[in-house]
Amino acid sequence: MRHFCTSIVAISLSLCFTACKKHFTDLSEHANDIFWVTNNGADMPVRVMGNTSSKVVILMIHGGPGDGSFDYEDSKTERLREKYAVAFWDQRNSGASAGNNNLNTLSLSQMINDLEVVVKVLKVRYDGADIFLCAHSFGGLLSAGYLVKDSNQNAVKGWIDIDGAHDYPLTNALSREMLVDTAQSEIDKTHYVLEWQYILDYCISHDPLSSYKVSSQVETYAHQAEYYMGVQQTTALSLAEDPADLLVDYYNLNQTSAGINFLESLESTTFSDQLFKVETPSLLLWGQYDFVVPPGVGENAMANLGSAYKKMVLCPHSGHHPMQTDTDLAEDEIIHFIETFK
DSSP states (O other), X not given: OOOOOXXXXXXXXXXHHHSTTOOOXXXXXXXXXXXXXXXXXXXXXXXXXXXXXXXXXXXXXXXXXXXXXXXXXXXXXXXXXXXXXXXEEOOTTSTTOEESOOGGGOOHHHHHHHHHHHHHHHHHHTTSOEEEEEEETHHHHHHHHHHTSTTGGGGOSEEEEXXXXXXXXXXXXXXXXXXXXXXXXXXXXXXSHHHHHHHHHHHHHOOTXXXXXXXXXXXXXXXXXXXXXXXXXXXXXXXXXOHHHHHHHHHHHHSSHHHHHHHHHHTTOBOGGGXXXXXXXXXXXXXXXXXXXXXXXXXXXXXXXOOSSEEEEEETTOSSOHHHHXXXXXXXXXXXXXXXXX
């Protein structure tokens, strides 16, 4: 991947802990800090915006894998940034991340380790701030893996899971089921009959659990289904703000053997049977019309979480992106959650 301007300060975990109690930055109500976390061959940018003087940091764990984090920078987190700090982290091989060719080390376990490092850096840099994980889509799988590992959950105050895919086989099965049920209903109503019939025929004759190729096609139809159901469509932006970075990320993940092997390995990954370990307060936000990670996946998390406090909120105007299409509701719930548990 490309390397970026050297005027941006690179921070490694070893630097953080050799500095011991040193505070890396002044706290501010209008922070706009950017630094890099280096871990096992990857240089990952973290941009912290908003009110760091609150001593609360919301760490955005984006989806994909391969997306960037900065598409949440605009109105989707505007009120959150007024009250708290929001950290936009681009995962390895995503967004504006750089470093040596590290595709051969790309794995979920490595990305969980990356998240461990990022949390530790934030706590040192912002003087022991309260960290809340805010994960979306694939980020739900990554953050679930982080929370069930060792004593990681003790480092954070809460888990905000937005349409998170903590169980890929369940996600694939429920996506197909929701597409079939909805297609039949919409055809009966004469809504987008040709389009829904095409989806119905494919989903009836193809099992997304059979191969990554089939699950990818079902996911494509799941995104299209939101449009047919009238869900508002928006265009995401990346922290990179450079189409070349997006193309490189896409190529590395989808056109190389290492990238494809990584994506295929996720298809059998589930943390449903380990969520009982998670005692961290948990807020689940879900789009009512999410065909990609259907609400049933959230219901599964609710049934399995060991948290004394766990709440699931359905967002009535949303598909896979409630922060875009039910922004006020999502921010209201997140603010109430953080004020309760910070």
